[in-house]
Amino acid sequence: MRPLTQLRSRTAVLPYENIDTDRIIPARFLTTTEREGLGRHCFTDWRYLADGSENPAFELNRPAAKGCGILVAGRNFGCGSSREHAPWALLDYGIRAVLSNEIADIFRSNALKNGLLAIVVSDAEHRWLLEHPGSELVIDVAGGFIELPDGGRFGFELDAFARHCLLQGVDQLGYLLQQEEAIRAHEQRHEAAA
Amino acid sequence: MSGPRTLFDKLWDSHQVVPETAEAPAVLYIDLHLVHEVTSPQAFAELGARGLKLRRPDRTLATLDHSTPTLPASGDGRRPYATPEAEAQVARLQANCRQFGVELHDWDSDARGIVHVIGPELGATQPGMTIVCGDSHTSTHGAFGALAFGIGTTEVGHVMATQCLLQRKPKSFAIHVDGELPAGVGAKDLVLHIIATIGVGGGTGHVLEFRGPAIEKLSMEARMTVCNMAIEAGARAGLIAPDQTTFDWLEGRPRAPQGAAWARAVSAWKSLRSDEGARYDREVRIDASKVRPTVTYGTHPGMAAAIDAPVPAATNAQEKRALDYMHLKAGQTMAGQPVDVVFIGSCTNSRLPDLRAAAAVLRGRRVADGVRMLVVPGSESVRRAAEAEGLHEVFTAAGAEWRVPGCSMCIAMNGDLAQPGQLVVSTSNRNFEGRQGKGARTVLASPETAAASAVAGRVSDAASLAAEEQAA
Numbered sequence: 001m002r003p004l005t006q007l008r009s010r011t012a013v014l015p016y017e018n019i020d021t022d023r024i025i026p027a028r029f030l031t032t033t034e035r036e037g038l039g040r041h042c043f044t045d046w047r048y049l050a051d052g053s054e055n056p057a058f059e060l061n062r063p064a065a066k067g068c069g070i071l072v073a074g075r076n077f078g079c080g081s082s083r084e085h086a087p088w089a090l091l092d093y094g095i096r097a098v099l100s101n102e103i104a105d106i107f108r109s110n111a112l113k114n115g116l117l118a119i120v121v122s123d124a125e126h127r128w129l130l131e132h133p134g135s136e137l138v139i140d141v142a143g144g145f146i147e148l149p150d151g152g153r154f155g156f157e158l159d160a161f162a163r164h165c166l167l168q169g170v171d172q173l174g175y176l177l178q179q180e181e182a183i184r185a186h187e188q189r190h191e192a193a194a
Numbered sequence: 195m196s197g198p199r200t201l202f203d204k205l206w207d208s209h210q211v212v213p214e215t216a217e218a219p220a221v222l223y224i225d226l227h228l229v230h231e232v233t234s235p236q237a238f239a240e241l242g243a244r245g246l247k248l249r250r251p252d253r254t255l256a257t258l259d260h261s262t263p264t265l266p267a268s269g270d271g272r273r274p275y276a277t278p279e280a281e282a283q284v285a286r287l288q289a290n291c292r293q294f295g296v297e298l299h300d301w302d303s304d305a306r307g308i309v310h311v312i313g314p315e316l317g318a319t320q321p322g323m324t325i326v327c328g329d330s331h332t333s334t335h336g337a338f339g340a341l342a343f344g345i346g347t348t349e350v351g352h353v354m355a356t357q358c359l360l361q362r363k364p365k366s367f368a369i370h371v372d373g374e375l376p377a378g379v380g381a382k383d384l385v386l387h388i389i390a391t392i393g394v395g396g397g398t399g400h401v402l403e404f405r406g407p408a409i410e411k412l413s414m415e416a417r418m419t420v421c422n423m424a425i426e427a428g429a430r431a432g433l434i435a436p437d438q439t440t441f442d443w444l445e446g447r448p449r450a451p452q453g454a455a456w457a458r459a460v461s462a463w464k465s466l467r468s469d470e471g472a473r474y475d476r477e478v479r480i481d482a483s484k485v486r487p488t489v490t491y492g493t494h495p496g497m498a499a500a501i502d503a504p505v506p507a508a509t510n511a512q513e514k515r516a517l518d519y520m521h522l523k524a525g526q527t528m529a530g531q532p533v534d535v536v537f538i539g540s541c542t543n544s545r546l547p548d549l550r551a552a553a554a555v556l557r558g559r560r561v562a563d564g565v566r567m568l569v570v571p572g573s574e575s576v577r578r579a580a581e582a583e584g585l586h587e588v589f590t591a592a593g594a595e596w597r598v599p600g601c602s603m604c605i606a607m608n609g610d611l612a613q614p615g616q617l618v619v620s621t622s623n624r625n626f627e628g629r630q631g632k633g634a635r636t637v638l639a640s641p642e643t644a645a646a647s648a649v650a651g652r653v654s655d656a657a658s659l660a661a662e663e664q665a666a
């Protein structure tokens with residue numbers, strides 16, 4: 001993973017609550033054995049009409065939403081399955097950050113491991129973001145704040161370890177492999193007892 | 195740590211390899227890693243690319259379930275895969291398991307089936323364990339007093355390489371279920387009722403412990419149904435303390451401890467309960483006697499209500515969208531809605547008692563004209579047991595299709611799916627838009643309600659079906 005310190009982009013808004021992972025990437029595209037190339041199926045059932053053309057009514061198809069790297073979504077974004085294909089699809093589609101007032105646990109963990117910023121903001125901040133699509137924001141990972149177009153700031157919480165991994169591009173598997181001694185000690189303790 | 199601890203605290207404490215600090219999450223040891231074809235290929239590839247071995251093949255167990263066809267192989271042994279990609283994905287898991295030395299319940303295994311059905315059946319799932327799988331319904335195994343949760347593919351790779359995960363400790367949430375479930379009301383009705391009560395995101399960040407007299411009375415299969423759907427309330431995991439019901443169910447299963455080791459294990463497992471006075475971060479009380487046959491009316495499992503209750507008016511844009519998608523109006527009841535497809539299966543409700551319950555409704559009756567009904571046992575072992583009792587004949591005589599085990603129409607990625615606009619009464623766990631096929635409308639229900647709906651051709655619970663037949 002490459003280090004990620006700051007992200008500057010405009011917001012696109014999907015105001016719906018409980019946008020589940022089947023919505024983000026339907027199961028019929030999960031037969032892939034790769035991580036790449038899922039962006040073309042991202043939000044597919046909202047994004048395309050029955051004849052395969054783009055659905056002009058879908059929020060992310062509107063001209064103003066094109067190229068926006070920050071998605072502002074309704075409460076409980078990413079609920080449902082544990083499929084990591086959901087953050088893979090969003091990243092491949094061009095989304096670098098998701099902001100909501102509640103984000104599902106497994107999705108959030110999967111997203112952060114892939115360098116997709118999944119950030120929870122307060123209800124009031126969420127409301128402002130929903131009401132101001134197209135805002136150019138700066139998300140500062142080190143500082144833990146989002147800078148608004150008028151210079152105002154929304155602070156956000158990010159687990160210290162997740163932040164460290166994002167900033168340094170830390171490979172978490174590498175970190176776990178370094179724990180070998182402690183892992184072996186645990187196995188010896190517990191398997192001897194069994 | 196001193197003082198009274200919850201069951202969850204005990205499971206957490208005993209698996210911390212490195213305790214969590216402000217700077218870093220805990221390194222948590224994983225006792226059992228379940229693997230299937232959909233969420234593992236990229237993890238195996240990562241292992242291969244780094245030249246790593248799978249640390250503990252003996253703690254890893256794989257099966258084929260998600261993209262597998264549920265129609266039998268043809269005479270030449272070819273399986274009717276939905277797409278070449280699905281077939282390639284299965285072949286990839288077969289190759290990976292060979293290369294990394296993982297026990298795979300392949301097509302020729304008499305124990306193959308849905309990952310969350312076979313883990314317990316084999317006795318691989320045991321009290322006191324930590325269990326993970328690249329699948330959110332891993333929460334099912336919590337029914338045995340194991341800390342079990344779904345992980346993403348990157349984490350699947352972590353467990354393969356190190357048998358550990360980096361985790362922050364979730365919060366605890368006690369769901370006390372008092373009283374007794376009324377006759378004709380089961381675990382599925384109860385868990386839908388609980389999710390409707392606490393909300394589809396109500397468990398986010400928490401591990402739910404289901405407890406109380408109504409839970410203690412449930413069979414292991416019913417407990418699995420309840421824990422299976424903990425994730426549908428957004429919870430990290432669901433848990434039920436193990437008791438004699440658990441021990442009796444597990445005893446003698448192939449991977450369960452045997453002989454003297456069994457006695458030792460049971461005595462250790464008896465300490466796996468929340469101590470008197472243990473504190474939970476949240477608690478809620480549910481009165482089981484108030485639960486009625488319950489179904490969903492919207493597009494997430496929290497949009498559930500008693501089958502004859504009026505559909506509530508939408509309170510926001512998302513709920514309005516959900517009702518439009520379901521072709522429903524506020525004030526209508528789910529009971530009486532015309533049905534196109536009925537699906538009995540999935541890791542929520544595909545075990546022997548589920549099939550018995552559905553068969554009891556179908557015996558001597560017929561699936562209504564124009565309704566397609568699919569019955570998909572959760573595993574080969576369930577299939578054999580059901581066939582030994584003649585349940586498959588009850589289903590086929592009623593006009594239902596009896597299939598080969600797999601996830602099937604729960605996730606609809608193997609070709610078993612509903613057409614746009616069709617209404618599916620399903621014993622699975624998710625009613626998201628498009629989950630069972632693009633435009634398909636899913637109504638989650640118990641096996642009894644699903645079977646009764648198939649006969650009536652309309653959404654109906656079993657008691658109402660019987661009453662209508664009497665009146666007619």
Ligand code: SF4
Pocket residue numbers: 259260308309310329331540541542600601604605622623
């Ligand atoms: S039956 Fe459904 S929920 Fe269960 S593992 Fe299969 S796809 Fe997932």
